[in-house]
Amino acid sequence: MANRLVELMFALTPLSLATVGGGQSSLPGIQRQVVTIHHWMTSQQFVDAYAISRMSPGPSSLLVTLIGWRVAGSAGAVVATLSIFIPTALLVLTLAGVWSRHRGARWQTALETGLRPIAAGLIIAAGYVLIRGMAGGWPTRLITIVTTGILLKSRVTPLLLLGGGMLLCIAFYELGFIPGK
């Protein structure tokens, strides 16, 4: 058990510092640690955990809380959450003062514009990894595409879209397009 907690910490702490341009960018790395390296979850269980984390209020990175909970109970939930939030918290406390004193410096522009393509690549990789792990075949992919289109065109509340996705999926299932388990 203690061993599991240490493994969780070592798996997640480095990824905390690799979170650039928002929480989504660390997702492919977290999936790789949890599914490919440690086999704590299957890729489909990972997608389910992701879905549950998006139904919940709060930052989307609370996915790691759920992973920690599945891997090592409540202690795991606490360790996983701290591992993802504490390293960058310390970094912010150390660097935020320096950062605001040198606003507009050349190295800041370089860091901001330089990390942008990397973050974009990582976030698209997150979407790709999740789609690969998603069950249900073409009907669920269709739901993803339609929902993405709606989100890009309008400002619908995400909860409404999650509900819509659930209902559509039930409809596809009842029509026999998605095989039962």
Added chain:
Amino acid sequence: MRRSRPASAPTLLTLFAAFAHVSLTSFGGGMSGWMLREFVTHRRWLDEEEFLNALSISQALPGVNVANIAIWVGYRLMGFPGAVIGLLGIVAPGAVAVILIAGGFSMIAPYKLTPIVLMGAAAASIALSLTIGITAVRRVQRKVVPLFLMTATFVAVGILRWSTLWVMAILGAVSITVAYRDAGKDTPNG
């Protein structure tokens, strides 16, 4: 600029309540907008400029943006204890909620529709991720090098499943170096 604050000075308890309120009323992202409302408009603990400054720092530094804002705003208002309370207020309520929701799903797991419902939720929530990705791609400069580095990052991490840390260390260093050189070209005396 004249400041019309504070309506009432923050205490650790009201600070926690304010962050918890933002955390529990936001779903699927967009939290920084809620924070502006809570801290600038409603409680008047910060003026808008201070908040936007905190926002830009939070986006530039590594980490989850909303957690970074909470830490920095908490620190500015009440020092180190404020930073701890800020992080706790943003993270703890959601962490409890996510486990309760997961527990609820385990309870209804035997029903045959449960996996279908979860599948539908997954399909829609992946769209949230894709939308963030598309927005991020749109913000990348339309130049050969950044577009190449973006594609290389996607292929290395998404398709080849290489370590995020290594890919970031190598491609990130190249990208920042190129951006540094370009920033020098745009402003010769910068």
